[in-house]
Amino acid sequence: xxxIPLEIYTPLKKYFVGDVSFILVQSDNYRLGILPRHERMISxxxxxxxxxxxxxxxxxxxxxxxxxINVKKDxxxxxxxxxxxxxxxxIDRANRSKERAQNRLxxxxxxxxxxxxxxxxxxxxxxxxxxxx
Numbered sequence: 001x002x003x004i005p006l007e008i009y010t011p012l013k014k015y016f017v018g019d020v021s022f023i024l025v026q027s028d029n030y031r032l033g034i035l036p037r038h039e040r041m042i043s044x045x046x047x048x049x050x051x052x053x054x055x056x057x058x059x060x061x062x063x064x065x066x067x068x069i070n071v072k073k074d075x076x077x078x079x080x081x082x083x084x085x086x087x088x089x090x091i092d093r094a095n096r097s098k099e100r101a102q103n104r105l106x107x108x109x110x111x112x113x114x115x116x117x118x119x120x121x122x123x124x125x126x127x128x129x130x131x132x133x
Contacts, residue, residue: 003055004036005075008083015083022053025069034071041071047122049130061086063130065123089131098124
């Protein structure tokens with residue numbers, strides 16, 4: 001097999017189905033590089049950049065909102081909370097989201113959900129990073 005049959009899902013839809021030649025993604029502990037005929041494995045994916053290399057060498061970056069990857073013998077499945085192609089990212093919206101999250105984190109309001117604000121900030125920073133490449 002020269003390529004990796006890949007399926008990417010979000011809670012709302014099937015985002016992508018097709019062949020890729022390389023997958024680069026961040027797990028909780030490692031940067032994972034997946035090539036054709038990779039050993040079977042299951043891993044988490046952090047809020048991070050996902051890079052797909054397509055047949056012919058074209059690379060496309062995505063901002064993913066965490067999830068999991070399942071490398072099987074016949075295909076690889078990625079399930080993520082959210083995914084945005086670099087070109088789909090609204091940088092102004094990401095900056096506003098970053099500012100809101102930072103304001104919540106520095107707020108004296110005891111009703112603020114700190115973990116939720118931290119995750120929101122992490123997603124916004126990831127979108128900004130991916131869009132800026």
